[in-house]
Amino acid sequence: EVQLVESGGGWVQPGGSLRLSCAASGFTFDDYAMGWVRQAPGKGLEWVSAISWSGDSTNYADSVKGQFTISRDNAKNTVYLQMNSLKPEDTAVYYCATGTHYGEKGTQVTVSS
Numbered sequence: 001e002v003q004l005v006e007s008g009g010g011w012v013q014p015g016g017s018l019r020l021s022c023a024a025s026g027f028t029f030d031d032y033a034m035g036w037v038r039q040a041p042g043k044g045l046e047w048v049s050a051i052s053w054s055g056d057s058t059n060y061a062d063s064v065k066g067q068f069t070i071s072r073d074n075a076k077n078t079v080y081l082q083m084n085s086l087k088p089e090d091t092a093v094y095y096c097a098t099g100t101h102y103g104e105k106g107t108q109v110t111v112s113s
Contacts, residue, residue: 002026004096009107012086020081020107022096030054030074032099036081038092039106048094049081064090086111 008020020036035050049060049070058070069082079096086109093106 002098002101004098004101004103006094006096006103006105006107009094009109011110011112013113014087014111016086016111017082017084018086018109020083020094020109022079022081022103024077024079024096024098027098029077034070034072034079035097036070036079036094037097037102038090038094038109040089040092045095046092051079083109088112 003025005023006020008018010018012018030053033050033052036048037045038048039045047061048064049058049068051058051070051072055072060068067085070079072079083090088111091109091111093108095106096103
């Protein structure tokens with residue numbers, strides 16, 4: 001059974017940073033691309049970033065390009081999202097994803113002063 005467990009969210013002031021983690025299990029992690037999506041209050045899911053199985057290729061939504069960095073550690077079955085210069089509009093629940101699987105709970109990120 002595929003399991004994706006996100007962590008690392010919290011409250012941060014505008015301009016701050018957070019690092020999200022996603023621990024994966026139940027599949028061969030280094031065979032699959034991984035990604036992050038988010039859902040802001042009252043809005044639908046927004047794709048944020050993706051990384052290839054090897055980590056050699058990354059992609060970002062225009063809204064976070066230059067601000068967020070995705071990475072992975074295949075030895076730890078973990079994917080990360082480093083978020084810098086956070087803005088109030090980055091407030092959302094962040095979910096880890098692979099294929100059609102998403103983390104069940106996500107991790108809440110709140111950016112406010």
